[in-house]
Amino acid sequence: MINNTSTSHEIHATPPGDLAIWFFIFAELLAFGVFFVAYAFARAHNVALFDESQQHLNRTSGAINTLVLITSSYFMVRAVAAIKQGLSRECARWIAAAIGMGGVFLVIKLFEFHAKFSAGISLSTNTFYMFYLSLTIFHFMHVILGMVILAAVMLKARGGGYSAENHTGVETGASYWHMVDLLWIILFPLVYVIH
Amino acid sequence: MQYKSQAVAKPYFIAAIGLFVGQILFGLIMGYQYVVGDFLFPAIPFNVARMVHTNLLIVWILFGFMGAAYYLIPEEAETELFSPKLALLMFWIFLVAGALTIVGYLAVPYATLAKMTGNDILATMGREFLEQPLPTKVGIVIVALAFLFNISMTVLKGRKTSISLVLLLGLWGLAIFFLFSFYNPSNLVMDKYFWWWTVHLWVEGVWELILGAMLAFVLIKITGVDREVIEKWLYIIIAMTLITGIIGTGHHYFWIGTPEYWQWFGSVFSALEPIPFFMMTVFAFNMVNRRRREHPNKAATLWALGTGVMSFLGAGVWGFLHTLSPVNFYTHGTQITAAHGHMAFYGAYVMVNLTMISYAMPMLRGRSANSGPAQIMEMWAFWLMTVSIVFITLFLTAAGILQIWLQRMGTTPLGFMAAQDQVMLFYWLREITGFVFLIGLVLYIWSFFCKKGTAQAAA
Numbered sequence: 173m174i175n176n177t178s179t180s181h182e183i184h185a186t187p188p189g190d191l192a193i194w195f196f197i198f199a200e201l202l203a204f205g206v207f208f209v210a211y212a213f214a215r216a217h218n219v220a221l222f223d224e225s226q227q228h229l230n231r232t233s234g235a236i237n238t239l240v241l242i243t244s245s246y247f248m249v250r251a252v253a254a255i256k257q258g259l260s261r262e263c264a265r266w267i268a269a270a271i272g273m274g275g276v277f278l279v280i281k282l283f284e285f286h287a288k289f290s291a292g293i294s295l296s297t298n299t300f301y302m303f304y305l306s307l308t309i310f311h312f313m314h315v316i317l318g319m320v321i322l323a324a325v326m327l328k329a330r331g332g333g334y335s336a337e338n339h340t341g342v343e344t345g346a347s348y349w350h351m352v353d354l355l356w357i358i359l360f361p362l363v364y365v366i367h
Numbered sequence: 368m369q370y371k372s373q374a375v376a377k378p379y380f381i382a383a384i385g386l387f388v389g390q391i392l393f394g395l396i397m398g399y400q401y402v403v404g405d406f407l408f409p410a411i412p413f414n415v416a417r418m419v420h421t422n423l424l425i426v427w428i429l430f431g432f433m434g435a436a437y438y439l440i441p442e443e444a445e446t447e448l449f450s451p452k453l454a455l456l457m458f459w460i461f462l463v464a465g466a467l468t469i470v471g472y473l474a475v476p477y478a479t480l481a482k483m484t485g486n487d488i489l490a491t492m493g494r495e496f497l498e499q500p501l502p503t504k505v506g507i508v509i510v511a512l513a514f515l516f517n518i519s520m521t522v523l524k525g526r527k528t529s530i531s532l533v534l535l536l537g538l539w540g541l542a543i544f545f546l547f548s549f550y551n552p553s554n555l556v557m558d559k560y561f562w563w564w565t566v567h568l569w570v571e572g573v574w575e576l577i578l579g580a581m582l583a584f585v586l587i588k589i590t591g592v593d594r595e596v597i598e599k600w601l602y603i604i605i606a607m608t609l610i611t612g613i614i615g616t617g618h619h620y621f622w623i624g625t626p627e628y629w630q631w632f633g634s635v636f637s638a639l640e641p642i643p644f645f646m647m648t649v650f651a652f653n654m655v656n657r658r659r660r661e662h663p664n665k666a667a668t669l670w671a672l673g674t675g676v677m678s679f680l681g682a683g684v685w686g687f688l689h690t691l692s693p694v695n696f697y698t699h700g701t702q703i704t705a706a707h708g709h710m711a712f713y714g715a716y717v718m719v720n721l722t723m724i725s726y727a728m729p730m731l732r733g734r735s736a737n738s739g740p741a742q743i744m745e746m747w748a749f750w751l752m753t754v755s756i757v758f759i760t761l762f763l764t765a766a767g768i769l770q771i772w773l774q775r776m777g778t779t780p781l782g783f784m785a786a787q788d789q790v791m792l793f794y795w796l797r798e799i800t801g802f803v804f805l806i807g808l809v810l811y812i813w814s815f816f817c818k819k820g821t822a823q824a825a826a
Contacts, residue, residue: 202642295628
């Protein structure tokens with residue numbers, strides 16, 4: 173919620189973080205966006221197959237993972253809030269918590285992949301599974317990349333590399349991490365739920 | 368020129384231009400064979416002319432890249448080249464090996480050449496663009512390794528900039544992916560699969576890094592814009608290049624026997640490949656508009672802007688034209704591919720080399736820019752060659768569309784040769800335009816010897 177009278181919410185003239193990350197985020201969203209549109213087209217051509225295959229996905233683990241990533245994003249919000257008050261140690265701890273939740277996401281996802289691969293499902297099983305596997309694996313790799321970025325930011329924060337005045341790096345990492353979260357929030361209902 | 372050892376770039380640039388002339392002459396021979404099939408038969412059959420045309424292109428671009436690296440790296444690293452002697456030795460080895468290869472192509476039948484050069488020991492020949500005999504391929508690896516050793520050592524002992532790191536990454540990638548030219552599995556699907564690891568990952572992967580680094584270097588020099596700004600652009604561009612280009616390899620995997628998911632991967636990722644090229648265009652114009660000095664070398668600025676525009680059109684737009692698998696189903700292997708190939712190679716890799724040569728050659732000859740009349744002549748050459756390529760591309764695109772319609776879409780499809788007869792007019796137009804290109808190239812070379820006017824003294 174935007175509250176113009178509140179002093180705790182500043183209005184940004186430019187997006188938070190380094191401008192370069194926003195080019196990168198835009199490109200990533202575009203790549204996933206094209207894939208989502210392709211999914212929609214492919215599904216429209218074969219609704220029955222998509223609906224049938226979708227029944228075999230583990231919606232519970234998908235839902236848990238959604239909560240895990242949203243929680244992780246919340247921890248990053250706390251990290252940014254902490255560094256704005258100059259609390260480096262606290263900032264680093266919140267980032268560590270966000271990374272930890274990212275790890276939980278990966279573990280749950282690995283169980284899910286394991287179940288699918290054991291059932292003999294591959295990219296060539298059918299068009300639905302091609303989309304399911306490629307979208308979730310691409311997203312999986314983005315979670316790993318996001319965790320690497322956050323780890324770099326955390327180490328710098330722990331060493332006192334950021335301050336209340338200068339914390340662009342924390343916002344840059346947070347922006348990327350929120351994008352990873354956002355992608356999952358679209359991906360989960362699209363691939364697991366909507367039918 | 369700030370460092371003495373940068374002078375080794377000069378023979379590389381001269382050889383590059385010399386081989387460029389050869390490439391164009393063989394292009395004209397082939398273009399004529401399109402319309403008069405038995406021209407120069409049996410002395411130079413079409414397949415040989417084509418092989419010489421494409422191989423010369425690759426080799427002269429490699430000469431250009433090496434020359435560019437030898438010029439750029441010492442200046443970026445702020446130190447003399449590790450070993451100018453090694454650079455010159457490699458120049459002669461590469462030139463002689465290249466010349467012998469071309470002589471081999473022209474003097475004996477290809478099968479005989481294969482027998483003479485030990486293709487039965489390790490079969491690597493007979494594949495498009497990688498036709499070189501085994502000794503030549505080994506020679507390329509040796510030259511590339513010595514070259515990489517030389518410039519990597521230079522960077523290691525000097526200042527490390529983003530531009531030299533991106534350039535090194537591109538050049539190392541170039542050498543590593545060339546190794547797949549030695550891998551020739553007997554399964555035809557696997558053969559084609561890995562063949563693209565050299566061919567595609569060169570031109571739509573690591574070469575783009577080299578292009579970006581060379582363009583960024585010239586833009587810093589001619590515009591005086593802050594290095595930080597240019598480096599940030601460079602990083603975003605190469606990130607986008609790699610994100611789209613690596614999996615974009617899939618657009619070659621539609622119909623070669625690979626799994627069906629490549630139709631999705633290839634279509635989606637390669638559809639995004641124009642983005643880094645578009646960013647390159649915006650980058651070039653943006654930097655020139657924000658220039659903080661008026662560099663006397665106007666011709667180099669024109670080439671740099673031209674690279675941005677033409678690489679976007681040729682690689683980006685003409686690539687996108689036939690990259691989606693449902694479209695490619697019809698366009699695959701038609702003149703549309705040839706149209707794209709001509710404008711993409713010219714717009715990206717020919718022009719970036721000519722940009723670098725345009726900027727560096729006057730420096731290597733002891734002045735910051737050529738005289739006004741020489742530059743005007745060079746700019747005429749720019750327009751003649753660039754406009755010619757645009758028209759060659761348009762004619763080939765028209766030929767391609769007609770070919771697809773007659774051969775693959777009508778109710779009574781024609782056979783390949785019958786369809787070719789119907790598009791003959793466009794092949795004639797292409798050949799005539801090719802001669803205009805040659806005039807541009809002659810004018811370009813002439814501009815190096817233009818004595819009129821006074822050159823700008825070295826800064």
